[in-house]
Amino acid sequence: MCRQLGWLGREVTVSSLMLDPPHSLRVQSYAPRRQKHGMINADGWGVGFFDGVTPRRWRSTAPLWADSSFESVAPALRTRCMVASVRSASAGMPIELGATAPFTDGQWLLAHNGTVDRTVLPRCVSAEPVCDSTILAAVLFERGLDALGETVAAVGAADRNARLNILAADGSRLLATTWGDTLSILRRDDGVVVASEPYDDDPRWEDVPDRHLVQVTADGVTLTALHSAKGS
Numbered sequence: 001m002c003r004q005l006g007w008l009g010r011e012v013t014v015s016s017l018m019l020d021p022p023h024s025l026r027v028q029s030y031a032p033r034r035q036k037h038g039m040i041n042a043d044g045w046g047v048g049f050f051d052g053v054t055p056r057r058w059r060s061t062a063p064l065w066a067d068s069s070f071e072s073v074a075p076a077l078r079t080r081c082m083v084a085s086v087r088s089a090s091a092g093m094p095i096e097l098g099a100t101a102p103f104t105d106g107q108w109l110l111a112h113n114g115t116v117d118r119t120v121l122p123r124c125v126s127a128e129p130v131c132d133s134t135i136l137a138a139v140l141f142e143r144g145l146d147a148l149g150e151t152v153a154a155v156g157a158a159d160r161n162a163r164l165n166i167l168a169a170d171g172s173r174l175l176a177t178t179w180g181d182t183l184s185i186l187r188r189d190d191g192v193v194v195a196s197e198p199y200d201d202d203p204r205w206e207d208v209p210d211r212h213l214v215q216v217t218a219d220g221v222t223l224t225a226l227h228s229a230k231g232s
Ligand code: GLN
Pocket: 001, 002, 003, 087, 088, 089, 090, 091, 093, 099, 112, 113, 114, 115, 116, 131, 132, 133
């Protein structure tokens, strides 16, 4: 499954988060260290960040490791809040831009690491039916990200095989869930990184237990246990 990375903090370059670390998303696109499902994330990549309150995205269906244009421009892109991912498409899902995270409703940027049975998801008018993750994103946008934990627990109860690691940001908040895959947090002096796996061997990385909601704001980091609606 995919690998994701979010940032909330002081302004830093996109390359310092996505490309420069020894086990950055670029390296994770061909050699992830903790990925539970899939060996390689070659089916595209995306990054989104905020220009004031406006989300801006750069997405591609090509592998991140081969993108020399992004490598050239990323050191000039600066951000306080970012959501990025490299993709390994789930079986049967198309490799196209519409299926490539981050997704947006104009306010939030959101990525999904996992898979879900589309038939358990409620019908959603705004959903682009290209991929399980785009439909799930539309449901999460429609229910509101303040209810992220509840919605993930309800979808997880409806599909016991679902993996629902979500990463979302609105410019001042970073939210994430663990539901079936890995997630780690790095509290740096200049901000917080939330990532599917550590991008380096800094001993300050903390693993997030499964079935938790992570909330990052300027005030700090909160972890809350998620309970399945049916007690699973
Ligand atoms: N199911 C999503 C897709 O096909 C996400 C896959 C993933 O986490 N690797 O893109």
